[in-house]
Amino acid sequence: MVEPAQPQLPPAARRNVVMTLLVLLGLRPGTAPGAPAPPPARIEMVERDGWMLDAQDR
Protein backbone atom coordinates (compact mmCIF):
# COMPACT_ATOMS: atom_id res chain seq x y z
CA MET A 1 0.00 0.00 0.00
CA VAL A 2 1.29 3.38 -0.93
CA GLU A 3 1.50 5.85 1.91
CA PRO A 4 -0.11 9.23 1.13
CA ALA A 5 2.46 11.99 0.73
CA GLN A 6 2.98 14.05 3.87
CA PRO A 7 1.97 17.70 3.47
CA GLN A 8 5.17 19.75 3.33
CA LEU A 9 5.90 23.42 3.89
CA PRO A 10 7.20 25.25 0.83
CA PRO A 11 11.00 25.73 0.97
CA ALA A 12 10.84 29.44 1.83
CA ALA A 13 8.50 28.82 4.77
CA ARG A 14 10.71 25.99 6.02
CA ARG A 15 13.71 28.32 5.91
CA ASN A 16 11.78 30.93 7.91
CA VAL A 17 10.92 28.40 10.59
CA VAL A 18 14.54 27.31 10.88
CA MET A 19 15.78 30.89 11.02
CA THR A 20 13.24 31.81 13.67
CA LEU A 21 14.33 28.88 15.81
CA LEU A 22 17.97 29.84 15.40
CA VAL A 23 17.24 33.40 16.43
CA LEU A 24 15.24 32.26 19.46
CA LEU A 25 18.07 29.96 20.49
CA GLY A 26 20.52 32.83 20.09
CA LEU A 27 22.43 30.96 17.39
CA ARG A 28 21.77 33.47 14.67
CA PRO A 29 21.77 37.25 14.90
CA GLY A 30 18.40 38.79 14.32
CA THR A 31 17.34 42.35 13.73
CA ALA A 32 16.87 43.24 17.37
CA PRO A 33 18.44 46.55 18.38
CA GLY A 34 22.13 46.09 18.92
CA ALA A 35 22.42 42.93 16.89
CA PRO A 36 23.71 42.96 13.33
CA ALA A 37 21.02 42.71 10.73
CA PRO A 38 21.15 39.65 8.51
CA PRO A 39 22.86 40.34 5.23
CA PRO A 40 20.24 40.50 2.53
CA ALA A 41 20.46 37.57 0.16
CA ARG A 42 19.99 39.83 -2.82
CA ILE A 43 20.54 43.57 -2.91
CA GLU A 44 17.95 45.77 -4.47
CA MET A 45 19.20 49.25 -3.79
CA VAL A 46 16.67 52.06 -3.66
CA GLU A 47 17.10 55.74 -2.93
CA ARG A 48 14.93 57.34 -0.25
CA ASP A 49 15.66 60.97 0.56
CA GLY A 50 19.26 60.42 -0.48
CA TRP A 51 19.64 57.26 1.62
CA MET A 52 20.85 54.33 -0.46
CA LEU A 53 18.87 51.56 1.17
CA ASP A 54 17.92 48.02 0.43
CA ALA A 55 14.34 47.69 -0.72
CA GLN A 56 13.75 45.57 2.41
CA ASP A 57 15.05 48.22 4.82
CA ARG A 58 12.18 49.41 7.01
Place this chain on the structure above:
Amino acid sequence: MLAEHLQQAALGDRVFDICLVGSGPAGMTLATELGARGLSVLLLEAGGAHYDEASQAMFEAEVVGPLKFPLEVGRLRYLGGSSNHWGGFCQPLDEIDFEPKVAGVDTEWPIRRRHLEPYLPRAEQILELGPAIADRPFGEHLRLTAMRYSPPVNFAIKYRPLLEKSEHITTVLNACVVDLEEQAGEIVALDVRDPANGRHRVRARRFVLCAGGIENSRLLLWANANHGGRVVKDPRALGRYWIEHPHFTIGETFVEDGAPFVFDKWNIAWASPKPELLRGRGLLNAGLRVTRKNRESSRQMIAELACVAPELGQWAMAKLKRRLFCGAMMRASWEQAPQPWNRVVLSADRDRHGMPRAELHWRLSDLDRQTILGSASLFAEELLRQNLGRVRLDPWLFGRGSFPGNDEIKGNHHMGGTRMHREPSRGVVDADCRVHGLSNLYVAGSSVFPSGGAANPTLTIVQLALRLADHLAGKPSPSLGA
Protein backbone atom coordinates in the same frame (compact mmCIF):
# COMPACT_ATOMS: atom_id res chain seq x y z
CA MET B 1 75.55 78.44 -12.01
CA LEU B 2 72.54 80.19 -10.58
CA ALA B 3 71.99 83.86 -11.47
CA GLU B 4 69.54 86.16 -9.73
CA HIS B 5 68.70 87.94 -12.99
CA LEU B 6 69.48 88.00 -16.69
CA GLN B 7 72.08 90.77 -16.46
CA GLN B 8 74.07 88.73 -13.97
CA ALA B 9 73.86 85.66 -16.18
CA ALA B 10 75.39 87.58 -19.14
CA LEU B 11 74.17 85.05 -21.66
CA GLY B 12 75.29 87.10 -24.67
CA ASP B 13 74.91 85.17 -27.92
CA ARG B 14 75.33 81.79 -26.28
CA VAL B 15 73.20 79.05 -27.83
CA PHE B 16 72.22 76.36 -25.30
CA ASP B 17 71.40 72.78 -26.19
CA ILE B 18 68.16 73.02 -24.25
CA CYS B 19 66.21 75.93 -22.79
CA LEU B 20 63.64 75.08 -20.12
CA VAL B 21 60.90 77.54 -19.20
CA GLY B 22 59.85 76.96 -15.60
CA SER B 23 61.56 75.31 -12.61
CA GLY B 24 58.77 73.23 -11.04
CA PRO B 25 58.91 69.42 -10.85
CA ALA B 26 58.89 69.03 -14.66
CA GLY B 27 61.50 71.71 -15.44
CA MET B 28 63.77 70.79 -12.56
CA THR B 29 63.67 67.08 -13.42
CA LEU B 30 64.55 67.84 -17.04
CA ALA B 31 67.35 70.23 -16.01
CA THR B 32 69.04 67.80 -13.65
CA GLU B 33 68.66 64.79 -15.94
CA LEU B 34 69.92 66.61 -19.04
CA GLY B 35 72.68 68.45 -17.17
CA ALA B 36 73.90 65.11 -15.84
CA ARG B 37 74.27 63.90 -19.42
CA GLY B 38 76.48 66.83 -20.35
CA LEU B 39 74.00 68.89 -22.34
CA SER B 40 74.15 72.66 -21.87
CA VAL B 41 70.89 73.61 -20.19
CA LEU B 42 69.38 77.03 -19.59
CA LEU B 43 66.70 76.94 -16.89
CA LEU B 44 64.56 80.08 -16.78
CA GLU B 45 62.40 80.83 -13.75
CA ALA B 46 59.96 83.76 -13.96
CA GLY B 47 60.04 84.35 -10.20
CA GLY B 48 62.87 84.71 -7.75
CA ALA B 49 64.37 82.37 -5.20
CA HIS B 50 61.59 82.98 -2.66
CA TYR B 51 57.90 83.84 -2.49
CA ASP B 52 57.16 87.41 -3.47
CA GLU B 53 53.68 88.92 -3.57
CA ALA B 54 54.31 91.12 -6.59
CA SER B 55 55.67 88.16 -8.54
CA GLN B 56 52.82 85.89 -7.45
CA ALA B 57 50.30 88.51 -8.56
CA MET B 58 51.47 87.85 -12.14
CA PHE B 59 49.56 84.54 -11.85
CA GLU B 60 46.20 86.13 -11.04
CA ALA B 61 43.55 84.79 -13.39
CA GLU B 62 39.79 84.53 -13.40
CA VAL B 63 37.59 81.45 -13.67
CA VAL B 64 34.54 82.04 -15.86
CA GLY B 65 31.72 79.65 -15.03
CA PRO B 66 29.29 78.69 -12.28
CA LEU B 67 32.02 77.41 -9.91
CA LYS B 68 34.73 79.85 -8.88
CA PHE B 69 38.13 79.10 -7.39
CA PRO B 70 41.32 81.11 -7.22
CA LEU B 71 43.80 79.94 -9.84
CA GLU B 72 46.82 81.67 -8.34
CA VAL B 73 46.80 79.61 -5.13
CA GLY B 74 47.40 76.33 -6.95
CA ARG B 75 50.73 77.41 -8.40
CA LEU B 76 53.72 79.31 -7.16
CA ARG B 77 55.90 81.67 -9.15
CA TYR B 78 59.39 81.09 -7.77
CA LEU B 79 62.22 78.56 -7.88
CA GLY B 80 60.78 75.06 -7.47
CA GLY B 81 57.31 76.18 -8.60
CA SER B 82 54.38 74.39 -7.02
CA SER B 83 56.69 71.90 -5.28
CA ASN B 84 57.07 74.66 -2.69
CA HIS B 85 53.61 73.91 -1.32
CA TRP B 86 52.39 70.57 -2.65
CA GLY B 87 50.98 67.90 -0.36
CA GLY B 88 53.28 65.08 -1.50
CA PHE B 89 50.45 62.73 -2.56
CA CYS B 90 51.65 60.33 -5.24
CA GLN B 91 49.94 57.63 -7.22
CA PRO B 92 50.58 56.42 -10.76
CA LEU B 93 47.74 56.56 -13.24
CA ASP B 94 45.87 53.31 -13.82
CA GLU B 95 46.40 51.45 -17.05
CA ILE B 96 42.83 52.23 -18.09
CA ASP B 97 43.49 55.95 -17.63
CA PHE B 98 45.49 55.88 -20.87
CA GLU B 99 42.66 54.23 -22.78
CA PRO B 100 39.17 55.15 -23.97
CA LYS B 101 36.60 54.68 -21.20
CA VAL B 102 33.33 56.30 -22.15
CA ALA B 103 31.99 56.57 -25.71
CA GLY B 104 32.24 60.09 -27.09
CA VAL B 105 34.69 61.29 -24.41
CA ASP B 106 38.28 61.50 -25.59
CA THR B 107 40.31 60.29 -22.62
CA GLU B 108 42.84 58.30 -24.66
CA TRP B 109 46.56 59.03 -24.52
CA PRO B 110 48.79 58.28 -27.54
CA ILE B 111 50.99 56.33 -25.12
CA ARG B 112 50.16 53.63 -22.61
CA ARG B 113 51.07 53.09 -18.99
CA ARG B 114 53.81 50.66 -20.04
CA HIS B 115 55.61 53.56 -21.77
CA LEU B 116 55.93 55.38 -18.45
CA GLU B 117 56.63 52.36 -16.25
CA PRO B 118 60.37 52.24 -17.05
CA TYR B 119 60.59 55.71 -15.49
CA LEU B 120 58.73 54.81 -12.30
CA PRO B 121 61.75 53.70 -10.21
CA ARG B 122 63.68 56.89 -11.00
CA ALA B 123 60.58 59.04 -10.35
CA GLU B 124 60.10 57.26 -7.02
CA GLN B 125 63.73 58.03 -6.18
CA ILE B 126 63.36 61.72 -7.10
CA LEU B 127 60.15 62.03 -5.08
CA GLU B 128 61.58 59.90 -2.25
CA LEU B 129 58.61 57.53 -2.13
CA GLY B 130 58.38 54.47 0.07
CA PRO B 131 57.38 51.08 -1.28
CA ALA B 132 54.12 50.79 -3.18
CA ILE B 133 51.18 49.08 -1.51
CA ALA B 134 49.09 46.91 -3.80
CA ASP B 135 45.40 47.68 -4.23
CA ARG B 136 43.04 45.46 -2.21
CA PRO B 137 39.64 44.39 -3.46
CA PHE B 138 36.63 45.69 -1.58
CA GLY B 139 33.79 43.45 -2.67
CA GLU B 140 33.15 42.58 -6.27
CA HIS B 141 33.23 46.04 -7.80
CA LEU B 142 35.60 48.22 -5.78
CA ARG B 143 39.24 48.37 -4.81
CA LEU B 144 40.99 50.14 -1.99
CA THR B 145 44.05 52.14 -2.94
CA ALA B 146 46.62 53.36 -0.43
CA MET B 147 48.15 56.71 -1.28
CA ARG B 148 51.93 57.00 -1.48
CA TYR B 149 53.69 59.95 0.05
CA SER B 150 56.57 62.14 -0.91
CA PRO B 151 58.03 63.86 2.22
CA PRO B 152 57.05 66.16 0.22
CA VAL B 153 60.13 66.87 -1.85
CA ASN B 154 60.69 70.58 -2.40
CA PHE B 155 62.57 70.73 -5.70
CA ALA B 156 64.16 74.11 -4.91
CA ILE B 157 65.63 72.91 -1.61
CA LYS B 158 66.65 69.55 -3.02
CA TYR B 159 68.28 70.76 -6.22
CA ARG B 160 69.49 74.32 -5.55
CA PRO B 161 72.96 73.18 -4.39
CA LEU B 162 73.28 71.14 -7.59
CA LEU B 163 72.12 74.08 -9.73
CA GLU B 164 74.62 76.42 -8.07
CA LYS B 165 77.63 74.24 -8.75
CA SER B 166 76.58 72.69 -12.05
CA GLU B 167 78.84 73.35 -15.03
CA HIS B 168 76.14 72.31 -17.44
CA ILE B 169 73.04 73.99 -16.04
CA THR B 170 72.64 77.77 -16.08
CA THR B 171 69.70 78.80 -13.94
CA VAL B 172 68.39 82.33 -14.25
CA LEU B 173 65.79 83.71 -11.84
CA ASN B 174 63.42 86.62 -12.49
CA ALA B 175 63.40 85.74 -16.18
CA CYS B 176 59.86 85.84 -17.56
CA VAL B 177 59.30 84.48 -21.06
CA VAL B 178 56.73 86.57 -22.91
CA ASP B 179 57.11 85.42 -26.51
CA LEU B 180 58.60 82.81 -28.82
CA GLU B 181 60.42 83.66 -32.05
CA GLU B 182 59.55 81.28 -34.88
CA GLN B 183 61.42 80.87 -38.18
CA ALA B 184 60.70 78.24 -40.82
CA GLY B 185 59.07 75.72 -38.53
CA GLU B 186 61.35 76.04 -35.54
CA ILE B 187 61.73 78.26 -32.51
CA VAL B 188 64.99 80.19 -32.68
CA ALA B 189 64.78 82.39 -29.60
CA LEU B 190 62.66 83.50 -26.66
CA ASP B 191 61.74 87.04 -25.68
CA VAL B 192 62.51 87.14 -21.96
CA ARG B 193 61.88 90.05 -19.59
CA ASP B 194 63.57 90.98 -16.36
CA PRO B 195 61.48 92.53 -13.53
CA ALA B 196 62.08 96.03 -14.91
CA ASN B 197 60.64 94.80 -18.22
CA GLY B 198 64.08 94.90 -19.83
CA ARG B 199 64.10 92.76 -22.96
CA HIS B 200 66.50 89.85 -23.52
CA ARG B 201 66.78 87.47 -26.46
CA VAL B 202 67.63 83.94 -25.38
CA ARG B 203 68.75 81.26 -27.84
CA ALA B 204 68.80 77.47 -27.77
CA ARG B 205 68.56 74.53 -30.12
CA ARG B 206 65.52 73.10 -28.40
CA PHE B 207 63.00 74.61 -26.02
CA VAL B 208 60.69 73.03 -23.45
CA LEU B 209 57.78 74.88 -21.85
CA CYS B 210 57.45 73.66 -18.26
CA ALA B 211 55.54 76.65 -16.91
CA GLY B 212 52.49 74.84 -15.53
CA GLY B 213 48.94 73.88 -16.41
CA ILE B 214 47.80 77.43 -17.11
CA GLU B 215 50.96 79.22 -18.24
CA ASN B 216 51.93 76.75 -20.96
CA SER B 217 48.59 77.40 -22.70
CA ARG B 218 48.77 81.13 -22.05
CA LEU B 219 52.25 81.50 -23.52
CA LEU B 220 51.42 79.48 -26.64
CA LEU B 221 48.13 81.34 -27.16
CA TRP B 222 49.91 84.67 -26.90
CA ALA B 223 52.83 83.62 -29.11
CA ASN B 224 50.38 82.29 -31.69
CA ALA B 225 48.44 85.55 -31.63
CA ASN B 226 51.70 87.50 -32.09
CA HIS B 227 52.95 85.39 -34.99
CA GLY B 228 49.88 84.82 -37.13
CA GLY B 229 49.32 81.25 -35.91
CA ARG B 230 52.79 80.00 -36.92
CA VAL B 231 53.65 78.56 -33.49
CA VAL B 232 50.73 76.18 -33.04
CA LYS B 233 49.70 75.81 -36.65
CA ASP B 234 46.47 73.98 -35.92
CA PRO B 235 45.18 75.82 -32.86
CA ARG B 236 41.86 74.00 -32.52
CA ALA B 237 42.90 72.16 -29.34
CA LEU B 238 45.13 74.90 -27.92
CA GLY B 239 44.02 75.89 -24.43
CA ARG B 240 41.15 73.39 -24.59
CA TYR B 241 40.34 70.09 -22.83
CA TRP B 242 41.49 71.69 -19.60
CA ILE B 243 40.75 69.47 -16.63
CA GLU B 244 40.90 69.39 -12.84
CA HIS B 245 40.17 66.76 -10.24
CA PRO B 246 36.86 68.00 -8.82
CA HIS B 247 36.80 67.66 -5.02
CA PHE B 248 33.44 67.61 -3.25
CA THR B 249 31.74 66.33 -0.14
CA ILE B 250 29.17 63.94 -1.56
CA GLY B 251 27.29 62.71 1.49
CA GLU B 252 27.71 60.76 4.68
CA THR B 253 27.68 57.22 5.90
CA PHE B 254 27.61 55.17 9.05
CA VAL B 255 29.73 52.08 8.95
CA GLU B 256 31.00 49.23 11.06
CA ASP B 257 33.97 50.46 13.01
CA GLY B 258 35.98 47.51 11.75
CA ALA B 259 35.10 47.95 8.07
CA PRO B 260 38.03 46.90 5.90
CA PHE B 261 38.88 50.35 4.60
CA VAL B 262 40.86 53.15 6.15
CA PHE B 263 39.04 56.00 7.79
CA ASP B 264 40.85 58.70 6.09
CA LYS B 265 41.79 61.86 7.89
CA TRP B 266 44.65 62.80 5.63
CA ASN B 267 43.58 61.51 2.22
CA ILE B 268 45.69 58.42 2.59
CA ALA B 269 43.31 55.90 1.10
CA TRP B 270 40.41 55.75 -1.26
CA ALA B 271 37.89 53.35 -2.72
CA SER B 272 37.51 53.28 -6.49
CA PRO B 273 35.50 51.27 -8.98
CA LYS B 274 37.60 48.45 -10.40
CA PRO B 275 39.04 49.56 -13.77
CA GLU B 276 37.27 46.83 -15.73
CA LEU B 277 33.95 48.17 -14.47
CA LEU B 278 34.40 51.74 -15.72
CA ARG B 279 33.77 51.05 -19.40
CA GLY B 280 30.74 48.88 -18.78
CA ARG B 281 29.13 51.43 -16.49
CA GLY B 282 30.07 54.51 -18.53
CA LEU B 283 32.10 56.02 -15.69
CA LEU B 284 35.38 57.86 -15.49
CA ASN B 285 37.82 57.16 -12.68
CA ALA B 286 37.08 58.31 -9.14
CA GLY B 287 38.24 58.04 -5.56
CA LEU B 288 35.98 58.02 -2.49
CA ARG B 289 37.23 58.82 0.99
CA VAL B 290 35.52 58.43 4.34
CA THR B 291 36.43 60.67 7.26
CA ARG B 292 35.11 60.10 10.76
CA LYS B 293 32.43 62.42 12.11
CA ASN B 294 32.02 63.11 15.80
CA ARG B 295 29.42 61.18 17.78
CA GLU B 296 26.91 63.99 17.94
CA SER B 297 26.74 64.49 14.19
CA SER B 298 26.72 60.70 13.74
CA ARG B 299 23.75 60.50 16.12
CA GLN B 300 21.99 63.27 14.19
CA MET B 301 22.53 61.44 10.91
CA ILE B 302 21.04 58.22 12.28
CA ALA B 303 18.11 60.12 13.80
CA GLU B 304 17.40 61.42 10.30
CA LEU B 305 17.63 57.90 8.93
CA ALA B 306 15.00 56.84 11.47
CA CYS B 307 12.53 59.20 9.79
CA VAL B 308 12.97 57.27 6.53
CA ALA B 309 13.47 53.74 7.89
CA PRO B 310 12.55 53.51 11.61
CA GLU B 311 13.63 49.91 12.22
CA LEU B 312 16.94 50.42 10.49
CA GLY B 313 17.45 53.65 12.41
CA GLN B 314 16.80 51.87 15.70
CA TRP B 315 19.29 49.17 14.80
CA ALA B 316 21.94 51.70 13.76
CA MET B 317 21.43 53.83 16.89
CA ALA B 318 21.89 50.79 19.10
CA LYS B 319 25.12 49.96 17.27
CA LEU B 320 26.30 53.55 17.59
CA LYS B 321 25.66 53.51 21.33
CA ARG B 322 27.78 50.39 21.65
CA ARG B 323 30.47 52.09 19.57
CA LEU B 324 30.22 49.43 16.90
CA PHE B 325 29.34 52.00 14.28
CA CYS B 326 30.77 55.36 13.48
CA GLY B 327 29.52 58.14 11.31
CA ALA B 328 31.70 59.39 8.49
CA MET B 329 31.70 62.13 5.95
CA MET B 330 32.11 60.98 2.36
CA ARG B 331 34.35 62.99 0.11
CA ALA B 332 35.23 62.33 -3.49
CA SER B 333 37.59 63.45 -6.18
CA TRP B 334 37.25 62.23 -9.69
CA GLU B 335 38.44 62.33 -13.26
CA GLN B 336 36.85 65.27 -14.99
CA ALA B 337 35.63 64.58 -18.50
CA PRO B 338 37.96 66.36 -20.94
CA GLN B 339 35.75 68.70 -22.96
CA PRO B 340 36.73 71.32 -25.54
CA TRP B 341 34.65 74.04 -23.90
CA ASN B 342 36.79 73.89 -20.75
CA ARG B 343 39.65 76.07 -21.84
CA VAL B 344 42.27 78.68 -21.13
CA VAL B 345 41.82 81.87 -23.14
CA LEU B 346 43.58 85.23 -23.13
CA SER B 347 41.91 87.87 -21.00
CA ALA B 348 41.53 91.53 -21.86
CA ASP B 349 43.58 92.33 -18.73
CA ARG B 350 47.33 92.47 -19.05
CA ASP B 351 50.17 91.91 -16.64
CA ARG B 352 53.04 94.32 -16.10
CA HIS B 353 54.93 92.89 -19.10
CA GLY B 354 51.93 93.67 -21.30
CA MET B 355 51.01 90.01 -21.70
CA PRO B 356 47.29 89.13 -21.52
CA ARG B 357 46.35 87.33 -18.33
CA ALA B 358 44.83 83.88 -18.52
CA GLU B 359 41.11 83.33 -18.16
CA LEU B 360 39.75 79.86 -17.50
CA HIS B 361 36.34 78.87 -18.84
CA TRP B 362 35.37 75.85 -16.77
CA ARG B 363 32.29 73.91 -15.80
CA LEU B 364 31.37 70.40 -14.81
CA SER B 365 29.13 68.24 -16.98
CA ASP B 366 26.49 65.56 -16.60
CA LEU B 367 29.20 62.94 -17.06
CA ASP B 368 30.96 64.32 -13.99
CA ARG B 369 27.76 63.90 -12.01
CA GLN B 370 27.20 60.44 -13.51
CA THR B 371 30.77 59.42 -12.63
CA ILE B 372 30.52 60.33 -9.00
CA LEU B 373 26.96 59.09 -8.53
CA GLY B 374 27.90 55.78 -10.16
CA SER B 375 30.99 55.34 -7.99
CA ALA B 376 29.22 56.33 -4.79
CA SER B 377 26.36 53.97 -5.61
CA LEU B 378 28.79 51.07 -6.00
CA PHE B 379 30.21 51.93 -2.58
CA ALA B 380 26.73 52.14 -1.05
CA GLU B 381 25.81 48.83 -2.65
CA GLU B 382 28.91 47.15 -1.23
CA LEU B 383 28.10 48.40 2.27
CA LEU B 384 24.63 46.93 1.82
CA ARG B 385 25.94 43.64 0.48
CA GLN B 386 28.34 43.22 3.40
CA ASN B 387 25.86 44.87 5.76
CA LEU B 388 28.57 47.23 6.97
CA GLY B 389 26.35 50.30 7.06
CA ARG B 390 24.38 52.67 4.88
CA VAL B 391 25.14 55.74 2.77
CA ARG B 392 23.26 58.99 2.28
CA LEU B 393 24.18 61.04 -0.79
CA ASP B 394 23.66 64.76 -1.21
CA PRO B 395 20.73 65.84 -3.42
CA TRP B 396 22.88 67.39 -6.17
CA LEU B 397 24.23 63.95 -7.08
CA PHE B 398 20.72 63.00 -8.17
CA GLY B 399 20.34 66.15 -10.25
CA ARG B 400 18.38 67.94 -7.52
CA GLY B 401 20.37 71.17 -7.51
CA SER B 402 23.72 72.25 -8.91
CA PHE B 403 27.24 71.31 -7.92
CA PRO B 404 27.74 73.16 -4.61
CA GLY B 405 29.77 76.31 -5.09
CA ASN B 406 30.81 76.55 -1.45
CA ASP B 407 32.80 73.29 -1.43
CA GLU B 408 36.48 72.70 -2.11
CA ILE B 409 35.62 72.25 -5.83
CA LYS B 410 39.15 71.62 -7.12
CA GLY B 411 42.33 69.79 -6.21
CA ASN B 412 44.70 72.45 -7.56
CA HIS B 413 45.63 69.97 -10.27
CA HIS B 414 45.80 72.01 -13.46
CA MET B 415 45.86 69.64 -16.41
CA GLY B 416 45.27 69.81 -20.15
CA GLY B 417 45.29 72.84 -22.42
CA THR B 418 48.26 71.55 -24.46
CA ARG B 419 47.11 67.95 -24.53
CA MET B 420 48.99 65.09 -26.13
CA HIS B 421 47.25 63.62 -29.18
CA ARG B 422 48.22 61.96 -32.44
CA GLU B 423 46.00 64.36 -34.38
CA PRO B 424 47.10 68.03 -34.49
CA SER B 425 43.43 68.98 -34.65
CA ARG B 426 42.77 67.32 -31.30
CA GLY B 427 45.99 67.92 -29.42
CA VAL B 428 48.88 70.37 -29.23
CA VAL B 429 51.81 67.98 -28.70
CA ASP B 430 52.58 64.54 -30.08
CA ALA B 431 53.47 61.39 -28.14
CA ASP B 432 57.00 62.77 -27.60
CA CYS B 433 55.59 66.01 -26.13
CA ARG B 434 56.74 67.92 -29.24
CA VAL B 435 54.42 70.67 -30.47
CA HIS B 436 52.82 69.49 -33.71
CA GLY B 437 54.34 71.23 -36.72
CA LEU B 438 57.47 72.53 -34.97
CA SER B 439 60.76 70.68 -34.93
CA ASN B 440 62.20 71.88 -31.62
CA LEU B 441 59.48 73.07 -29.23
CA TYR B 442 58.30 70.72 -26.49
CA VAL B 443 55.89 70.94 -23.56
CA ALA B 444 56.32 69.20 -20.19
CA GLY B 445 54.05 68.96 -17.18
CA SER B 446 50.42 68.18 -16.61
CA SER B 447 49.25 70.49 -19.40
CA VAL B 448 50.03 67.63 -21.82
CA PHE B 449 47.70 65.19 -20.01
CA PRO B 450 44.81 64.23 -22.34
CA SER B 451 42.98 62.92 -19.28
CA GLY B 452 43.81 62.89 -15.62
CA GLY B 453 42.48 59.67 -14.07
CA ALA B 454 41.84 59.92 -10.34
CA ALA B 455 45.49 60.00 -9.26
CA ASN B 456 47.35 63.10 -8.12
CA PRO B 457 49.45 64.25 -11.06
CA THR B 458 52.98 64.92 -9.77
CA LEU B 459 54.31 61.37 -10.09
CA THR B 460 53.10 61.21 -13.70
CA ILE B 461 54.58 64.67 -14.37
CA VAL B 462 58.01 63.43 -13.23
CA GLN B 463 57.70 60.16 -15.18
CA LEU B 464 56.85 62.12 -18.34
CA ALA B 465 59.73 64.54 -17.75
CA LEU B 466 62.17 61.62 -17.42
CA ARG B 467 60.84 60.14 -20.65
CA LEU B 468 61.21 63.50 -22.40
CA ALA B 469 64.77 63.79 -21.03
CA ASP B 470 65.60 60.47 -22.70
CA HIS B 471 64.10 61.72 -25.95
CA LEU B 472 65.99 65.03 -25.85
CA ALA B 473 69.24 63.30 -24.93
CA GLY B 474 68.88 61.01 -27.91
CA LYS B 475 68.07 57.88 -25.99
CA PRO B 476 64.95 56.43 -27.54
CA SER B 477 61.94 55.94 -25.33
CA PRO B 478 60.65 52.40 -24.94
CA SER B 479 58.95 51.39 -28.15
CA LEU B 480 55.50 52.73 -28.80
CA GLY B 481 54.73 49.48 -30.58
CA ALA B 482 53.14 46.47 -29.00
